[in-house]
Amino acid sequence: MQEAGFEVLPKRWIVELDDGPRRITAELPHVGGRPRVPARASLYHHLEDTIRFFSDHREDGMRLLLINPKLPDSFWSFKWAIYAILPGKRAVNPPLGLATLAALCPKDWQVEIVDENVQPVPLSPTADIIGIGGMGVQVPRQRELLSYYRRRGHHVVVGGAAASLCPETYDGLADTIVVGEAEYIWPEFCRDFAAGKPKALYQETGTVDLADSPVPRFDLLK
């Protein structure tokens, strides 16, 4: 069955690509949503490329994991206040930037927020994109997480206070760097990523009207 340049497969999730002398059998990497195979798939020469191509061209929503790296203990981590005044709470600083970013994503994206200050980070996530924020005090841990997830083949994006101040220090560490407030440039990144053409840098050069900042996705905070 053909549909606007895509072949829609029936139930099975195995596709065979006729690639000249080679015949490649690939299991589609994504479960959930409709299996769609780009008709251009035969242009891709290696299985790895093919799988990446499928990952980059999901037609149903992308999976985005947003991470707030662990903060070093200090007066400002407010542990003293949590123990003394707010028993039962795990942190006083919810990652508002990440919750705002989540609200800026297309409606069909599956977004998860992991705050390392209240839960461990997943070692083998299934996300297409991993976005990591943070202030200067979080940079050592942020760098560890960026390297780890990038090595594992995820498209990693860095943004937030530290990346906005010193974007050049993330060259080679992140696939995409987002500089400044994200209200206008994050939706642009989402569109580009879904089209398979994410840029290395998105930079807000103007100011964001607060009226354009959506209500953060508080429902995603644990």
Ligand code: B12
């Ligand atoms: C509230 C606040 C605090 C609170 C709570 C912070 C928290 N939530 O964790 C408290 C009082 C605890 C605090 C403490 C500190 N803070 Co403070 N804080 C702020 C303040 C005023 C607002 C932060 C905020 O929530 N903004 C609202 C959200 C929605 O905006 P946002 O985080 O900027 O996110 C937007 C973009 O950055 C982007 N974005 C954010 N994350 C990500 C991630 C990705 C992947 C992408 C693509 C985009 C993206 O999208 C969002 C929407 O546009 C900022 C100044 C400011 N006006 O931004 C300083 C600020 C973040 N703090 C700062 C500092 C230095 C500190 C301290 C280190 C101060 C100190 N000397 O001890 C401590 C450290 C805290 C700790 N635990 O160790 C600096 C950080 C500088 C830097 N480059 O890292 C800032 C920028 C102030 C400044 N101008 O100096 N802080």
